[in-house]
Amino acid sequence: MTVLVADSFSADAQARLVDAGLTVIDRPGLSGDGLLDALVEHDPAVLVVRSSAVTAEMLDAARGLELIVRAGAGVDTIDVAAASERGIFVANCPGKNASAVAELAFGLLLAVDRRIPDNVIAARAGRWDKKAFASARGLRGQTLGVLGLGAIGREVAGRARAFGMPVVAWSRSLTPQAAADLGVAYAETPLDLARRADAVTVHVASTPETEHLVDADFVAAMRDGATLVNTSRAEVVDEDAVAQAVAAGRLRYATDVPAGEPQAKTGDFAHPLAETAYITHHVGASTDQATEAIGQEAARVILTYAETGRVENNVNLAAQTPATHLLTVRHLDRVGVLAGVLGEIREAGWNVQEMENLVFEGAEAACARLRFDGTPDDATLARIRAVDHVLNATVIAL
Incomplete structure (x- = not known):
């Protein structure tokens, strides 16, 4: 291979x-x-x-x-x-990569709050300005909104507690009881989370359902002076709405996944938020x-x-096939039995969606289960039972 x-x-x-x-x-x-x-x-x-x-x-x-x-x-x-x-x-x-992304998310939260990149840029330019950089809100006591509570979101929530930050979370599958078990407050909707948080960090997968999950309404619901951090995917955040809020002084923004990021590892880069947001180079998972x-x-x-032949972590097998019936065939473990059964199924026009063949100890007999889309009839079932070495065959509706 x-x-x-x-x-x-x-x-x-x-x-x-x-x-x-x-x-x-x-x-x-x-x-x-x-x-x-x-x-x-x-x-x-x-x-x-x-x-x-x-x-x-x-x-x-x-x-x-x-x-x-x-x-x-x-x-x-x-x-x-x-x-x-x-x-x-x-x-x-x-x-x-959950820990790595969570670490960067928190790094960005700290960088925004303490203006760390601006501090460094000024020092490298030979400029000392303690007066300008000595003011920061601090993270302790600020409520962190975690949008998406999968592996990365849970890692972020754990780090937030270490920083003394209460956590409010929303996730599509999150329940109030599950939130309580994780030690976080439950938000009923993304907008509910936006209203309750001093900072929001985004950790949802990019799907058609999550495109612009952080939209103009979400941004408008966030508190004045709040921080938004995106280390998921650019498509999840409406950057036009974010840019307007940043320009108005309502929002501070940091992202590891800017919209339109170059596909090449190195090259020129231009972005509307490059001068006003903290942008890193899509390095969230890039730790040794x-x-x-x-x-x-x-x-x-x-x-x-x-x-x-088994695929672990598969993402594209059907969760549910169009199969309408289950055919169970008990048979002797002999050459050609299943070929004969499948031949009768083909003649009947049944479309097999899933099948498995389980062999009993001793390899004398086996049981085949075939889920199919079609209309079963007694004549086809009788022909399947008549196949050499078939012991019995039954059909049930799914």
Whole structure:
């Protein structure tokens, strides 16, 4: 099995793959046409990416591709729908960079409150201005709003308590009881959170449902002088609304994921908020600890797939298929039994959505379960029961 690594990836994790007999093509920094050409040249079964975009055109070029592993949590840089249409698994490495992102989020909160970058810039320019920089609100006692309480959000909430900051949280699946168990206040809606917080840090995945979750109404609901930190994805925040609030002096903003960030690792950069906000270079997950943890998790996903065919952390299998009925076939464990059953199913026009075959101890008999979309009839069921070595067959509606 060939694995194409198109971005920076743990050397130890790569060694694990090689030791297991996999062929690893290490080509960090591949993107765009370079990635497309590499997929054509090497025709890998597995592709590992971090920040590189994976398009439908690339998937068409990689005829042997079976699995894409995102060395991180978000999969918004991968055309997941196109992968699903082509029968290609997509997996990620959730939670492995949570501490790193939480650390940067808190670093940005501190940087905004104490104006640390401005202090450094002035000192490097040969200017001493203690009077200008000696005033800061301080974080202790300020309420931190955590928008999204997944792995990263929970890490942030824990650090907030260490800083003496009460936490109010909102997440789509959060309940009042779960909030109480985590030691945070419960916000019924994002707007409720915005009204109650002195600072807000954003930790939701980028999906169509979360696009501009932080919109003009959210920004307007925030307290005057509040701080907003975004280390999730640019699409989650309406930066036009933020820019207006920053210009009016109502809001302080810091982001690790500015809209329109360059795809290249280095290059020119221009942004409407570059002079008034604190912008870092999408480095939230970029610590040695996080890189190693993500690499080891990606290697685990790949090795599990190579050894068992099972995809851990899969993000594109259907949660519920269109299957309408379950066919259970008890049969002797003999060659050709299932082929005969599937032949009858094809003749009946039933579309099998899921199937499994469980073998009993001793390998004398087995039980096949097939979920299908179709209209069962007695004649087809009778023909399935008549297949050589079939012991019985039943159908129930789902």
